[in-house]
Amino acid sequence: MITPLLDVTRIYAEPAAAASARGLEILGRWPDAEVVPVESHWxxxxxxxxxxxxxxxxRxxxxxxxxxxxxxxxxxxxxxxxxxxAPSLSNGCAMACVYCYVPRRKGYSNPVTVFTNSDQILRHVARHIHKQGEKTMPNQCDPAAWVYDLGENSDCSVDALISENVRDAVDLFRMSPTAKASFATKYVNRDLLDWDPRGRTRVxxxxxxxxxxKVTDLRTTRMSERIAAINDFVEAGYEVHVNFSPVIITPTWLDDWRALLTEVDDVLSDAAKQQLAAEVIFLTHNEPLHEVNLGWHPTGESLIWQPGIQETKRSQNGAENIRYRYDLKQRGVAELTALIAEILPYCPIRYAF
Known part of the structure; x- marks a missing residue:
């Protein structure tokens, strides 16, 4: 039996959020769930x-x-x-990737928090887009449009199962000729294929x-299904790029990536290939998250916690994280980017680190 991604039985709600139009809409989707009033979602x-x-x-x-x-x-x-x-429309995720950084801030649990004042959030975004005007200097994000990331702390494809927040955002960007929405996802939500984004949302x-x-990305869509979905999303009017992320070094990692990249090349349509671009991000871990993961999924930690080839590094946001040793990572970036150039020569790499 396959466990559903969401089978909501308890909803913790700030009173104002529960009473809002968006909150009432969400509560209506799970009418049998127990509603627990809380002072703060944090x-x-x-x-x-x-x-x-x-x-x-x-659970x-x-x-x-x-x-x-x-x-x-x-x-x-x-x-x-x-x-x-962009300001988040939600926080947290129903999936369970062992390397996810969001639980580092939220303690020992990380369910989805939906922000019900999405109209206020999206009005702010619309004002910001208007203030930017046209993009006159191309950069690695996009040659002509200002790109706004919608899902820094969540997965928008999963969020779309819960509320209309993400669809409202896609609608906003569809009407924004100088800007694009963007979000990364590990979940294929085919409801999004009916949204008519007109090229203004990048998935x-x-x-x-x-x-x-299989070991690290629990409760996510299978890799072959993600790859196959790229063609459908391009046909539906989305710009579709790929995140080769996180790159986890194992004894067979380069051979494994060769097989993955070959599958991408075999499956993608000409239309998908013509608009493709990629990001490459090697694994970053964190010691407190490692301790948490040992309590629920130690098998995953055996792949991502490798002190013999990792070192401590302070990130741009000031956090102390664990990354692959500098020499090993530099060599790995060079090897993987060369492999991508060999197998996917039509796929530019926006950045790799």
């Missing part, structure tokens, strides 16, 4: 900071949902995948060797 004792929740990691993701209002609404500059990081399917993903 401070829910039985979800956040309770070490016992590690043993119920996946909480399946059964719990949080409704809140986003208090701090701001757009931040980026410059890698996107020109800007970035995250890809990695399937055998590794």
């Amino acid at each position: 401070r829910i004792p039985e979800l956040h900071g309770d070490e016992a929740n590690v043993r119920r990691w996946v 909480i993701k399946t059964e719990a949902l949080v409704l809140g209002e986003k208090k701090s609404i701001a757009t931040r500059p980026n410059g890698r995948s996107a020109d800007f990081i 970035r399917f995250s890809l990695m060797p399937a055998e590794v993903a």
Whole structure:
């Protein structure tokens, strides 16, 4: 029996969020769920900071949902995948990738939190787009449009199962000739194929060797299905790129990537190939997350926690993370980018690190 991605039985809700139009819409989707009032979506004792929740990691993701209002609404500059990081429409995820950085901030549980004041968030984004005007200097994000990342702390394809937040955002960008939305995903939600994005939303399917993903990417769409979906999303009017991420070094990692890249080349249509671009990101880990993961999925940790080939490095945001040793990573980036150039010569790499 396949466990459903979402089988919501308990909804923690700030009162204002529950009473909002979006909140009522979401509550209507799970009318039998218990509604638990909370003062803040960030401070829910039985979800956040309770070490016992590690043993119920996946069950909480399946059964719990949080409704809140986003208090701090701001757009931040980026410059890698996107020109800007838009304010999140949600936080957390129903999937369970062992390397996900979001639980590092949320404690011992990480169910989806939906922000119900999406109209306020999207009005802010619309004003920001208007203020930017036309993009006159091409960059690695896009040659002509300002790119806004919608899903920094979530997976928008999964969020679209819960509310209309993501569809409203796609509608906004469809009407924005100077900007594009962008989000990475590991879930194929075919409902999105009916949304008519008209090229103003970029979907970035995250890809990695399937055998590794079976261990690290729990509750996500199978790799072959993600690859096959690229053609359908391009045909439906999306710009579709790929994230080769995270790159996890194993004894057979380059052979495994060769097989994956060959599958991508075999499956993609000419139309998909003509518009393809990629990002390459090697694994970043974190010691507190490692300790959490040992409590629910130690098998995954055997792949991503490798002290013999990793070192501590402080990230741009000030966090102390674990990455592959500098020499090993530099060599790995060079080897993988050369392999991509060999097998997918039509696929430019926006950045690799």
